[in-house]
Amino acid sequence: METSTEGAAETPGGGIAEVDPPVPDEQATTREAAATAAVVEARVAIAPASLSPSRASDFMQCPLLYRFRVIDRLPEKPSEAATRGTLVHAVLERLFDAPAAERTPPRAKSLIPGQWDRLRETRPEVVELFADDPEGERLARWLGEAEQLVERWFGLEDPTRLEPAERELFVEAVLDSGLKLRGIIDRVDVAPTGDVRIVDYKTGKAPRPEYAEGALFQMKFYALVVWRLKNVIPRRLQLVYLGSGDVLTYDPVLADLERVERKLLALWEAIREATETGDWRPRPTKLCGWCDHQAHCPEFGGTPPPYPLAVRAAESGDGSQGRMGPD
Template structure:
């Protein structure tokens, strides 16, 4: 019978399939949730603050003081809708929440070291684009799209983790090249540059999405899509053991880690029960 083929492909899905076929199946096809961590919460808050600052605030008014005020706004809104309480759970102390708040401020302020927000002409934030490639749909959400003085475009992607090594850097550049490809196909304009902003290190990595790069990306993406379809048909998503396995939340389901796929239903049930428990508390 086979497994259901995903409805679309994104940069993160491409990366996930390349890293581990089994983890791709569990997250994308089986839709098994992964626990939210303090790091992902901090990243979500930081992205929300920067989106608001660049979309709602005039360039001349983008100051550190304004940025801190936006952090407070986003934080308070999260408290009102109870999203922080549900995610953090009752087991976290007020000191832990205070530390998360201060860490979010610190990350946002690092953007002022990496670039000058008053000189950025952001024409879109959290821009959702979609197009077709062969028999699949490409989708992506661009953190920020900038219009440069010469009329060209720059795709900006924020990263809240640490600066990667060369191999990881190339992989993450592939993600912003993916967004450049979407711009070319949907907007009819290829961005002049793409940049990764590593907030923790206040570092910008800038690259040029050449025709060769984007045509190569198209070919690789089509090949990966065909591999995904074949794996769905054969129900054959194999684990790829690596040093990253120790960070994987699917270990109890992975045969390479002594787990079993027969536990998928139990895994889902446990997550639903834990989520309800947090909401009730």
Template sequence: MFSGPGTEPGSTPDAAAAPRRPALSPSRAGDFKQCPLLYRFRAVDRLPETPTKAQVRGTVVHAVLEQLYALPADERQPDRAHAMIAPTWERLSAEEPGLTAIFDGESVEEQLAAWLESAGGLVDGYFELEDPRRLQPEACELLVETELDSGVLLRGYIDRLDVAPTGEIRVVDYKTGVAPREIGEAKALFQMKFYALALWRLRGVVPRQLRLMYLADRQSLAYTPDEAELSRFERTLDAIWTAILRAAPTGDFRPNKTKLCDWCSHQAICPAFGGTPPAYPGWPEPDSGDETILERAD
């Protein structure tokens, strides 16, 4: 069984409070890989994007599961998790008032009730996949940050880190959508390899397992990386960062038109769709690598 004390190596209050230079997160690396202009819009211009009900619901469910593991093991019951859903939504919407924009028009109370019930369904999906009473994670929502030999600074948040008494590491990521097809699965594994590489560089141990838990359809996917694979992935991240820095002085982040454009919030200002981007504001300081709470729940 994976278990361990509630410490968080790799993340200290002093480190978190220190000034931070531009970093690469799984979301931003994935953005650039998908479309350099999307990276610019999100990391440099910081253009607002209207969240979807599914994104915000995922954020709420992630927060509930984090709180669940703060309870004593024998109290991690479905009814306790369900009781956390509405208060968690109230807290998050108070901290980020823009989240309430997901409900509009008439019957807002009915919309909210149905939406909270759907969040409860995802929580039920989690309990079908594993029994949290049998687990003692080392950390939940763990900030990991490490610098590669090339100078690339990696930064990201891991949903859950399990460490076995034998020292084996398991990285767990909750997905609140259904298990993806080929493109979605590749994106999810990219994110998990990012975390595996960061942990390998921080601790000198390759995670034994990367586990993706798809709560909507009650499926769990496990993947075992190795050193050779993570070394190749490190070179991929080096190449992505080199390309970002090459475009950074002039803002030459070009669009890459694919089927994924159908889900982009920025088509109106994208040259690939006849739009005009805003004037380039220059390379951001001190940090372009942060993930939002919505992205962490992706």
């Protein structure tokens, strides 16, 4: 799981339609703008040095969004959907600490309060999600929804028969080109035969068939990293959709991973070009309604922060006119 961003919702491959766009709050927007200015001024921007599935998806969705998150590092408000996903992931990870016979739905649900307390300690900003809920009714409903997602998992997999080789595994590999790939895999299973299965939990709904390839991009990214690290092609990639109770599987072959590598190299070249020229153009889509950065986006009448990196001089006819960085 890539936590930055499973944002307010997941990308088209991950069931974004299940949440409503946030209602604008002028006072909150003003406070956020002030905080953003302070953060931008205090932090020293550096050029991107690696690529993760989430950041790759950001750039493909909207180059300007990538800039805001990676270079400007603008703050984003926590969302109930993303925070619930983080909570559920933590519960499913911790459940495997228990002996196999004790991995039951009641045991899993009993972990939720403690993991919620831990989340509030490690990420204090999530407390503001329920700051306007003094009676705790909305929080109780939200925790109940997390329980439902956890319980649904037991109908999709049997944890009493699983002994993961890795949980929340950080992986990093450097390609021959020098591109560094990194990410966090929810679960890695290794069969007695040595076959490797990569598993990722999604708290949204399964995508429609036309979006299946997009949903598998993250998994193929991880498969590429594992292949480069271990010289082993995972036998299976598995997406477990707790929101709809579906499991999507794919068995990759070498040609898949080679295609993904070529795609990532082309993507990284585009990111490098944008970094050097300061040309980060917005790409309007229906996902803009969920974006935290509308106040800085030209598509919504906003102005991006001053570009914090040096840009190369424009060459005649290079098409760099209109870039967002300074001359």
